[in-house]
Amino acid sequence: METIVRQETPDDYNAVRKVVTSAFKTDLEARLVDALRVNGRAALSLVAEQESEIVGHILFSPVTTSPPAKPKGLGLDPVAVAPLHQNRGVGSALIREGLRLCPCDYVVVLGNPGYYGRFGFQKASQFGLQNEYGADDAFMVLELSPGALQRVSGLVQYAPEFGSPGL
Numbered sequence: 001m002e003t004i005v006r007q008e009t010p011d012d013y014n015a016v017r018k019v020v021t022s023a024f025k026t027d028l029e030a031r032l033v034d035a036l037r038v039n040g041r042a043a044l045s046l047v048a049e050q051e052s053e054i055v056g057h058i059l060f061s062p063v064t065t066s067p068p069a070k071p072k073g074l075g076l077d078p079v080a081v082a083p084l085h086q087n088r089g090v091g092s093a094l095i096r097e098g099l100r101l102c103p104c105d106y107v108v109v110l111g112n113p114g115y116y117g118r119f120g121f122q123k124a125s126q127f128g129l130q131n132e133y134g135a136d137d138a139f140m141v142l143e144l145s146p147g148a149l150q151r152v153s154g155l156v157q158y159a160p161e162f163g164s165p166g167l
């Protein structure tokens with residue numbers, strides 16, 4: 001079955017909400033996606049489609065560093081695949097295409113090192129980057145512009161929506 005990865009459109013919002021809600025134990029991530037969209041912080045939002053059905057979604061949103069740095073970073077979160085389509089390469093296709101299209105110098109992610117390491121993500125603390133959640137091995141970074149991580153250090157902070165209780 002062919003997977004088409006494309007830019008999300010407003011017509012996709014309801015289907016994306018269903019996919020994201022079905023992929024996680026609660027609807028918190030779906031509400032996060034909605035809040036990031038509403039507040040103009042969805043820097044890149046893609047869907048995976050199979051036979052005209054939305055089966056996956058990925059969103060990238062801005063991150064900042066303290067102290068501030070010139071290179072632009074994005075956070076990858078969330079990536080979601082409908083349960084019936086998991087473990088079939090849909091998530092990988094979303095991540096690869098998302099990284100190819102990302103309008104930034106580096107991407108951070110908080111996730112499984114074994115999974116995200118396959119895409120080139122490395123432990124962010126090796127580059128002097130920390131996160132507001134206290135994660136170490138699970139907080140990773142991928143440099144998209146050569147040399148960008150040489151000009152970035154300190155605390156990486158996600159968009160305020162990530163810290164909004166109950167969104």
